[in-house]
Amino acid sequence: MVEESRVVPPPEARVSTGNPSLDAMLEGGLVARRPYLVVGPSGTGKTTLAIQFLCDGVRRRERVLLVTLEEPPNEARVNHRGLEPDLGRVEVFDAIPDIMRYERAPFKDIASVRSAVPFGQVPFRIRRSPELASIEVTITALEQMLRTEVIRKGYTRLVIDSLTALQYFCMKGFDPVAGAQSFLRFLSDLRVTTILTVEAPLEDVESPERSLSRGEIRLFRWELDGKTVRAVGVEKFRGSSHDERLHPYRIGPQGIGINLEVTISRDTRQIIEPIVRHPAAPAATVPTAPFVSAVTPLVDEMRDLVLLGADVAPARIEIEAALAATNDGRLDQAQAHLSRVSSLVMVLVDQLKGPRPVASDDPGAAVALQRVLARADSVRTGVPPTSLPPASVLQVQLAALLSLLPSPAPVPVSEPAPPPIGAEVAFPKSTPAPPAPEEPRPIPAAGRAPPSPPMTVPAPPSPTVEPSSGSSTVAATAPPEKLAEARRPSAARPLPPPPKPRSPAAGPRVAKPLPTPPPRPGLRKAEPPPLPTATIPEWRSSPSPPPRTPVSPPSVIRPAGTTPIVLPPIPTARTTSVPARKRRKAGAATPIKKTPALARAPVPHEPPSAVVPRPAIVASAPAEPAPAGALPPVPTVPELAPKPRRRTSRKRKAPPVVSVEVEPTPSGVFGNRDEDPDPNDATDPSVPPEG
Amino acid sequence: MSAAEPSSSRVPTGVPGLDRMLGGGLIAGRPYLVTGGTGSGKTLLGITFLLEGVRRGEEVLLVAVDEPPGEIVENVRPLGWDLSAIKTLDANPGLRGIKRNVAVQEIRAMNDLKAMRDVATDAKRTTETEDIAIQGIQLKLRQQMSDVPFRRVLVDSITSIRRFAVKSSVDPQAERTEIQSLLRFLSEAGVTALITATPSDPGLLNPEEVLTRGEILLTRKWVGDRSVRQIKIVRMRGCAHDPERRPFAITSQGIALG
Numbered sequence: 001m002v003e004e005s006r007v008v009p010p011p012e013a014r015v016s017t018g019n020p021s022l023d024a025m026l027e028g029g030l031v032a033r034r035p036y037l038v039v040g041p042s043g044t045g046k047t048t049l050a051i052q053f054l055c056d057g058v059r060r061r062e063r064v065l066l067v068t069l070e071e072p073p074n075e076a077r078v079n080h081r082g083l084e085p086d087l088g089r090v091e092v093f094d095a096i097p098d099i100m101r102y103e104r105a106p107f108k109d110i111a112s113v114r115s116a117v118p119f120g121q122v123p124f125r126i127r128r129s130p131e132l133a134s135i136e137v138t139i140t141a142l143e144q145m146l147r148t149e150v151i152r153k154g155y156t157r158l159v160i161d162s163l164t165a166l167q168y169f170c171m172k173g174f175d176p177v178a179g180a181q182s183f184l185r186f187l188s189d190l191r192v193t194t195i196l197t198v199e200a201p202l203e204d205v206e207s208p209e210r211s212l213s214r215g216e217i218r219l220f221r222w223e224l225d226g227k228t229v230r231a232v233g234v235e236k237f238r239g240s241s242h243d244e245r246l247h248p249y250r251i252g253p254q255g256i257g258i259n260l261e262v263t264i265s266r267d268t269r270q271i272i273e274p275i276v277r278h279p280a281a282p283a284a285t286v287p288t289a290p291f292v293s294a295v296t297p298l299v300d301e302m303r304d305l306v307l308l309g310a311d312v313a314p315a316r317i318e319i320e321a322a323l324a325a326t327n328d329g330r331l332d333q334a335q336a337h338l339s340r341v342s343s344l345v346m347v348l349v350d351q352l353k354g355p356r357p358v359a360s361d362d363p364g365a366a367v368a369l370q371r372v373l374a375r376a377d378s379v380r381t382g383v384p385p386t387s388l389p390p391a392s393v394l395q396v397q398l399a400a401l402l403s404l405l406p407s408p409a410p411v412p413v414s415e416p417a418p419p420p421i422g423a424e425v426a427f428p429k430s431t432p433a434p435p436a437p438e439e440p441r442p443i444p445a446a447g448r449a450p451p452s453p454p455m456t457v458p459a460p461p462s463p464t465v466e467p468s469s470g471s472s473t474v475a476a477t478a479p480p481e482k483l484a485e486a487r488r489p490s491a492a493r494p495l496p497p498p499p500k501p502r503s504p505a506a507g508p509r510v511a512k513p514l515p516t517p518p519p520r521p522g523l524r525k526a527e528p529p530p531l532p533t534a535t536i537p538e539w540r541s542s543p544s545p546p547p548r549t550p551v552s553p554p555s556v557i558r559p560a561g562t563t564p565i566v567l568p569p570i571p572t573a574r575t576t577s578v579p580a581r582k583r584r585k586a587g588a589a590t591p592i593k594k595t596p597a598l599a600r601a602p603v604p605h606e607p608p609s610a611v612v613p614r615p616a617i618v619a620s621a622p623a624e625p626a627p628a629g630a631l632p633p634v635p636t637v638p639e640l641a642p643k644p645r646r647r648t649s650r651k652r653k654a655p656p657v658v659s660v661e662v663e664p665t666p667s668g669v670f671g672n673r674d675e676d677p678d679p680n681d682a683t684d685p686s687v688p689p690e691g
Numbered sequence: 692m693s694a695a696e697p698s699s700s701r702v703p704t705g706v707p708g709l710d711r712m713l714g715g716g717l718i719a720g721r722p723y724l725v726t727g728g729t730g731s732g733k734t735l736l737g738i739t740f741l742l743e744g745v746r747r748g749e750e751v752l753l754v755a756v757d758e759p760p761g762e763i764v765e766n767v768r769p770l771g772w773d774l775s776a777i778k779t780l781d782a783n784p785g786l787r788g789i790k791r792n793v794a795v796q797e798i799r800a801m802n803d804l805k806a807m808r809d810v811a812t813d814a815k816r817t818t819e820t821e822d823i824a825i826q827g828i829q830l831k832l833r834q835q836m837s838d839v840p841f842r843r844v845l846v847d848s849i850t851s852i853r854r855f856a857v858k859s860s861v862d863p864q865a866e867r868t869e870i871q872s873l874l875r876f877l878s879e880a881g882v883t884a885l886i887t888a889t890p891s892d893p894g895l896l897n898p899e900e901v902l903t904r905g906e907i908l909l910t911r912k913w914v915g916d917r918s919v920r921q922i923k924i925v926r927m928r929g930c931a932h933d934p935e936r937r938p939f940a941i942t943s944q945g946i947a948l949g
């Protein structure tokens with residue numbers, strides 16, 4: 001997706017700072033995925049401003065991280081208690097070095113010792129420095145930690161508090177300016193919207209690192225008639241016009257309150273008559289981005305990994321633990337377990353990278369492998385943020401996820417021996433993924449034949465998805481975002497574009513799905529699911545590699561997600577309830593999830609998962625077939641186009657956020673969605689179902 | 692997400708007017724900066740803070756660098772204050788004269804805390820001056836903390852510590868790290884600390900300004916032939932506070948505010 005975005009720059013996505021007045025000064029918010037500086041003397045509220053920014057992300061169901069080098073997390077928590085409960089979900093990484101200088105203790109790398117925890121779990125007492133070992137925080141270790149964590153947890157907002165402390169304490173042996181420069185560059189490459197706080201002396205002196213940022217928000221503090229006056233100004237903001245004046249603000253329990261009605265002279269520091277009443281912050285036009293359940297991405301991964309025969313037993317244990325924690329109402333622990341699953345997945349993927357024999361044998365496995373690898377590659381460039389849905393939804397989703405995984409002892413799926421074998425083999429061989437894939441591949445082999453036709457199809461599907469938004473490429477990369485957006489609009493978007501592409505593509509797609517199904521049955525069940533998986537992979541790959549296109553079947557699934565159309569083929573297995581799909585479609589939240597799912601949507605798994613979610617799937621399936629024409633989705637199309645990227649949606653201010661949450665709330669829906677999402681996603685792009 | 696009360700307990704400063712400005716007092720377990728020129732009342736405020744602790748039965752410590760502890764005792768005599776319960780660590784290199792030229796750390800380790808009542812009021816001769824190192828103070832404090840759980844510490848003043856320490860650490864980064872280490876150490880020990888400093892160049896950024904959680908500014912102006920003292924809370928994290936500059940006076944009762 002990233003690549004595509006580069007090719008066709010979409011309207012700059014904006015990220016709200018969490019402060020409507022500041023957003024107004026920035027004329028919409030920060031430009032996404034760039035690093036910004038918040039500069040000011042101590043006591044001006046830099047940390048507060050940054051934490052507000054993070055809390056806004058939490059409200060939008062993004063995962064956010066605060067790296068604190070200055071204020072101990074326990075104090076930060078107490079100081080910003082007015083921002084609870086959002087604050088509780090802000091993850092904080094305590095990067096304050098242990099410096100008991102009189103101890104000549106061995107140094108440990110911070111990344112190996114500490115990890116990010118939600119503020120809600122930060123104790124009220126200050127952390128005690130260990131007596132026997134010191135944690136040294138170096139810029140290199142920190143960068144490594146950030147890179148890993150951003151990939152693993154999908155953080156979309158980051159705060160470094162503060163860059164000054166980083167320069168003071170973590171860049172020994174570096175030139176502080178050069179160090180800051182390279183760190184800012186690193187953050188740019190990370191493509192996460194970042195705020196770095198910078199301590200400035202009372203009387204400001206330009207420091208070189210400031211020239212390196214994309215934008216700088218300055219906080220001033222001075223005394224006027226014996227009273228402390230604080231003012232904020234946007235000193236620099238590349239890529240956008242902005243309000244250049246200074247406005248006074250106050251720090252309160254709820255954060256920073258800026259008075260846009262009053263302007264303060266930069267020279268005299270006296271209040272200037274209000275020149276023009278600054279327009280109130282523009283109401284968020286973009287709907288909030290729906291959030292993706294943290295389980296959703298795992299569904300795709302697990303399906304593919306099972307297909308590839310990877311050893312998912314450890315992951316299963318974690319998922320079971322997460323489910324148990326959810327049942328106990330301990331969502332924090334559930335999240336921790338899910339994070340561990342994510343890291344297990346990354347390990348498995350690394351193992352898969354080694355031997356690539358898999359591709360040769362089983363087409364299905366090859367496609368799955370492609371999907372897995374593409375996903376791993378894309379993680380860094382941006383995966384939709386995930387978050388935990390309400391416990392009730394989470395339970396359903398986790399149960400569905402578990403149903404995808406082979407039970408511990410009976411490794412192979414209970415179903416048809418042939419496919420299971422592949423799966424089984426895979427299990428035992430954590431590393432030897434290749435062989436396992438091979439087995440599955442044979443099954444897909446049947447699917448292969450179809451793939452070739454789908455190949456042609458692929459192009460069409462992408463258009464279907466993207467047409468509304470813009471270029472086909474965009475669709476590929478943007479799918480998740482677009483999807484999310486589309487979802488909001490719900491079914492309406494795809495209508496115009498989809499029809500064209502779909503009609504042509506539809507035929508091929510249908511064919512594809514049909515072939516694929518056979519393989520799947522072999523894997524797990526005779527049902528169509530296998531086929532979809534194969535197709536799905538292609539879809540995903542389609543964004544990057546064309547070959548995946550054969551997967552078109554998944555595309556079919558997507559249509560269903562987009563619009564409730566009835567697709568004959570898919571239904572065979574799932575024709576249970578159309579209504580479910582409709583619900584999903586209707587629910588804005590559902591669409592969102594679907595989008596991400598699309599990319600990964602491992603159709604095959606869905607069938608298995610179908611147990612719980614299937615109903616939804618079935619429903620979607622029927623819908624899909626009908627949509628094959630893609631007509632139903634058309635209405636949404638217009639909306640899609642306007643909504644460029646996920647981020648845009650997220651960026652929207654609080655109001656949207658609220659809406660987002662609402663959407664997710666439909667737990668039942670989500671549960672279905674999770675599993676379904678993939679199919680739906682798939683359907684959207686390649687509406688033409690197998691039917 | 693549990694209640695936030697635990698760490699928000701307030702520590703009265705001993706100056707009721709200042710406590711009102713702070714909304715109840717300083718937040719326990721954090722280091723605060725008191726800045727002001729010479730004669731502005733920093734040390735007096737700090738001693739008041741320590742005595743309030745004594746009154747409450749807490750263990751308190753004075754780390755004296757600027758003024759010899761004996762002089763402090765003399766200076767507060769007109770106020771009728773009894774400082775005997777205040778433990779003091781004489782960190783002035785000049786007062787270490789009798790010691791041999793030993794490694795800084797060891798000197799610190801040998802320099803025992805004394806109760807104020809034991810401090811001789813006659814100044815000692817300085818035969819040698821040695822650098823003091825912040826880590827030496829920290830080490831000493833650490834040793835004492837295991838025996839006596841100090842709740843309040845006054846460091847008077849960080850400016851002097853830096854002035855002396857600069858000689859030993861040419862590296863500004865090392866100095867920053869040492870100050871950070873000391874403040875961190877005090878926080879971890881659960882000590883509420885006041886650290887005095889003379890106002891720095893507004894164009895400079897001192898680590899203690901960054902690392903302390905709040906700052907109280909004392910100023911003294913001459914209006915005609917009268918000196919007007921004012922106190923102001925420049926910044927204070929985590930608590931609502933009075934942003935105004937308030938006049939105060941030093942009377943026979945100590946600091947009178949509001």
